[in-house]
Amino acid sequence: MTAIDWAAKARALAVRFAERAEGHDRDGSFPFENFADLRGAGFMRLTVPRAHGGEEAPIATYLAVQEALARGDGSTALAFMMHTKLFGQQRDGPSYPREWFAEFCRGAVENGxxxxxxxxxxxxxSPSGGGLPDTVARAIEGGWVIDGRKTFATLAPALRFFIVLARIDGANGEPPDLAYFVVYPDDPGARVVETWDALGMRATGSHDFVLEGCRLPAERLLTRRGLREPDPKAEAGTAWFALGLAATxxxxxxxxxxxxxxxxxERTPNSGRTIAGYAGVRERIxxxxLLLQRSRAEVADAARAWEARDAIAAGEMGALERIAVAKVDTLNSCIEAVDLxxxxxGGVSLRKSRPMERYYRDVRAPLHNPPxxxxxxxxxxxxALGS
Ligand SMILES: Cc1cc2nc3c(=O)[nH]c(=O)nc-3n(C[C@H](O)[C@H](O)[C@H](O)COP(=O)(O)OP(=O)(O)OC[C@H]3O[C@@H](n4cnc5c(N)ncnc54)[C@H](O)[C@@H]3O)c2cc1C
Known part of the structure; x- marks a missing residue:
């Protein structure tokens, strides 16, 4: 069987996404047709394990796909990544019960x-700050009832599985637990409120998700851990998420x-020569x-280090630190590259009729995604300091 060139497929789709990007950015509308294209081309199973009918794409392929999609539309790429990273994260740091993971995989492979x-x-x-969610889950006969309001729920218009963080208060003054629940968009008491009207990544559908007396059967509790217990998926989640953002x-x-x-x-002002001949323009290009190559190298280095994490020798920079370097430096480099x-x-880059001002807005949004x-x-x- 010939291996599928997922990056080439993504590049082909991105041409169409680029044509639609301006309209969705202007209206803040969700690009349903881009997701129909992704679904039709089999992308929903990209990172799903082979054992569950997926492609089990390695992290390098996932990153190449992210970069290719984001060339067409940053919003579509960022939103799509929220789905694909989940399977990569679970492959490398399993934390979900087997039955639920199988269900997420089946949903992606069979139904998109x-x-x-x-x-x-x-x-x-950001939950990574260590705070407690206000969203609270209370145990009731046969299940749970959840109340709260989540923000930044990317992909909200198109999600089947909302994996919602809530706290479960302890009895008799015990500290609360942190839990994730699987919520469907049509669960009674659950609704998407269309609040996403942001500077950048405007077509990600990152609306609010409101839960009011949302009753769930007992089996919708996905994971539960004590407040001070480490999150078993934290490192794998960071690797797939942070590097996916950098590639985007x-x-x-x-x-x-x-x-x-x-x-x-092409630009030839009155002087009769193209601006490509000017030293300032040449230096900026x-x-x-330089910035893009450095970014790609850092992301590739961090991805390789993540895959070889157990073999990294003492004294060498570890995988998570390389991921931190790649996230921070790539974001700053790419912001600078778009500014250049x-x-x-020149001045026409400010016009809405050109894509440059959208790139300027989109490239900064992932500054506010973890880490x-x-x-x-x-x-x-x-x-470096050991403490
Ligand atoms: C386009 C986009 C899509 C997103 N999609 C999702 C999604 O699908 N699901 C989801 O759950 N979230 C999503 N988010 C939210 C994101 O993950 C962050 O939680 C969110 O941006 C809030 O971060 P904050 O910096 O405003 O939060 P805050 O935690 O309020 O931080 C504010 C500032 O204080 C600093 N700070 C806060 N706590 C600490 C601390 N303990 N130590 C040091 N500094 C601290 C931060 O660095 C920051 O500068 C999305 C965000 C964006 C921009």
Missing amino acids: WMANTIATEEGLG VIGVAAAAREYAVAFAK ARID AMRVV LEDRALEWLAKA
Whole structure:
């Protein structure tokens, strides 16, 4: 059997996504047709294990797909990643019960259903800060009742599985537990409230998900752990998520680079020569390529280190630290690369009729996805200083 070239398939789809991106960005609408294309081309099973009928794409393929999709539309790539990363994370750091993981896989392979973790809340902010969710689950006869409001629920218009973080209060003053529940969009008391109207990544459908007296059968409790117990999927989740984000912003910056290079070759102001001959333009384009190459190298290095994590010798930088480097540096490099591309294109880069200002907005949004810069830098400091 010939191996499928998933990156090439993604590049082909991204051409269509690029044509639709401006409209969805302007309206803040969800690109259902892009997800229908992804589903039709088999992408929903990309990272699902082979044992469950999936493609079990290695992390390098997943990253190549992310970059390719983001060249067409950053929003579609970021939203799609929320689904694909889940299977990679579970392959490398299983934490879900086997039956539930099998169900997520079956849904993705047979029906093209998507899943995402819905953890953030207005009061809590990023759960990685260690705070407690206000969303609370109470045990009732035969199940649970959940109340709360989640924010940033990416893919909300198209999700089958909302994997919702809630707290379960302890009896007699015991500390609460943290739990994830599987919620379906049509569960009574559950609803999506369309609040997502943001600066960047406007077509990700990252709306609020409200749970009001949402009654769930007992088996919807996915995982439960004590407040001080470590999350068994934390490292694998960080690897697939942070590197996927980095690949996504590389795709957005690469699209800006392509636009700027094509523009520089064609743009001929009154002087009669193209701007590609000007030293300032040439230097900016060279610096964009430097930033992009550095980003790709850091992401590839971190992905290799993640795959070889158990074999990394003492004294060498560990996989998680390399992932922190890749996330922080790639985000900053790609923001700078898009800024440089806008300077190449000049004043018209500000116009809504051109894609540059969308790249400018989209490339910065993942700054606010974990690991956030302060925390990633703290990992590096801790590794260096030993405390
Ligand atoms: C496009 C997009 C899509 C998203 N999709 C999802 C999704 O699908 N599911 C989901 O659950 N979430 C999602 N999120 C939310 C994201 O993961 C963060 O939880 C969210 O952005 C809140 O982060 P914050 O920086 O505002 O939070 P806060 O935690 O309020 O942080 C605010 C600031 O304080 C700093 N800070 C906070 N706590 C600490 C600490 N302990 N130590 C040091 N510094 C600290 C932070 O670094 C930051 O600078 C998405 C976010 C974006 C932008």
